[in-house]
Amino acid sequence: MKPQLTLDQVAVGDTLPVLRYEVSATTVVLGALATRDWRPMHHDHAFAVERNGVRDIFLNTPNQAAWFERYLTDWTGPHGRPGRMRFRMKDSVFPGDTMAISGTVTGVGVDEAGCGWIDVDLDLAVGEDSKTGCSARIAVPVSPDDNPWARRGERWRP
Amino acid sequence: MTDDLPEDLPDDVTALIDETAYEETSDFPVERGYIWTSCASVENGNPLYWDETAAAEITGGPIAPPSMLSTWFRPHHWAPGQDEPKLPLQVHFDLKKRLNLPEAIIAEFTTVFHEPVRPGDVLTTCQRLRSVSPVKTTKLGRGRFWTIDVEYRNVRGELCGVESYTGFGYRREVREEAKSA
Numbered sequence: 011m012k013p014q015l016t017l018d019q020v021a022v023g024d025t026l027p028v029l030r031y032e033v034s035a036t037t038v039v040l041g042a043l044a045t046r047d048w049r050p051m052h053h054d055h056a057f058a059v060e061r062n063g064v065r066d067i068f069l070n071t072p073n074q075a076a077w078f079e080r081y082l083t084d085w086t087g088p089h090g091r092p093g094r095m096r097f098r099m100k101d102s103v104f105p106g107d108t109m110a111i112s113g114t115v116t117g118v119g120v121d122e123a124g125c126g127w128i129d130v131d132l133d134l135a136v137g138e139d140s141k142t143g144c145s146a147r148i149a150v151p152v153s154p155d156d157n158p159w160a161r162r163g164e165r166w167r168p
Numbered sequence: 169m170t171d172d173l174p175e176d177l178p179d180d181v182t183a184l185i186d187e188t189a190y191e192e193t194s195d196f197p198v199e200r201g202y203i204w205t206s207c208a209s210v211e212n213g214n215p216l217y218w219d220e221t222a223a224a225e226i227t228g229g230p231i232a233p234p235s236m237l238s239t240w241f242r243p244h245h246w247a248p249g250q251d252e253p254k255l256p257l258q259v260h261f262d263l264k265k266r267l268n269l270p271e272a273i274i275a276e277f278t279t280v281f282h283e284p285v286r287p288g289d290v291l292t293t294c295q296r297l298r299s300v301s302p303v304k305t306t307k308l309g310r311g312r313f314w315t316i317d318v319e320y321r322n323v324r325g326e327l328c329g330v331e332s333y334t335g336f337g338y339r340r341e342v343r344e345e346a347k348s349a
Binding site: 011076088 | 202205207208209211212213225226227233235236238276279280282284
């Protein structure tokens, strides 16, 4: 399988296609259970409203990480290998929200081990409001016959 | 009250910095059912997780999505003989209690991914307190920031990833407490 994206196809300032998704109660509950997060604010409406003081159950952070990973690898293809993700939680995402995930390339380079890296600033927003920010670093092939997943030990420096 | 928050960090807390704590083995092996449920929850069609041929060619066989790293350590909601629910990131809760800071948030966290996690892996983990800040005042209240690393390894001892959590433990300001009393 040939890489979907190689490093030479990417430049600083490039923007990734926006992913829009209508969040439902099922999205929230499925995401919580998929990440083994049993806390009631992610499945119990009354608890979320009465104890957390928010309007509804809300997406948990580990599931948002899965959304960001899916967004990145939709763009890079399966040869893209996530190296690092840094999350900044700002506000919650509720059923009924349409979330929009966007990304901008902030860095492109090759490390001393020859691995190609892309730095991307990601944002998960609802309307005009940013809910979660993520700075991600993902390795992509430097050539059609390169594979970042083959790197181990000192050759992998995320 | 905020005036009884000591500026000096207790010696026993200082002694915890960089020490290994809560070494544990996961309750169950990494399994593909959870991998597929996770992918379904975010509609992730990456062929690494659905196509055996692609996984064999690119990653040498099936792997778990890297972002699932902490999933493998979240405790069962119930287990025989378990009196109290186990808490992930126990050092965070220990610090809240020891420093007498009743409220706490995780302000941000970073995950660094190393060796891929594969179905059948039984992971081990440990926690390390990396730093505790001097007393700070924020819009939430008065307290301290701390950074905790959680390290994950497979049965071969290979590092699979490290999560770094920045928490802020705090007391609400007196004015807010008076309002809510």
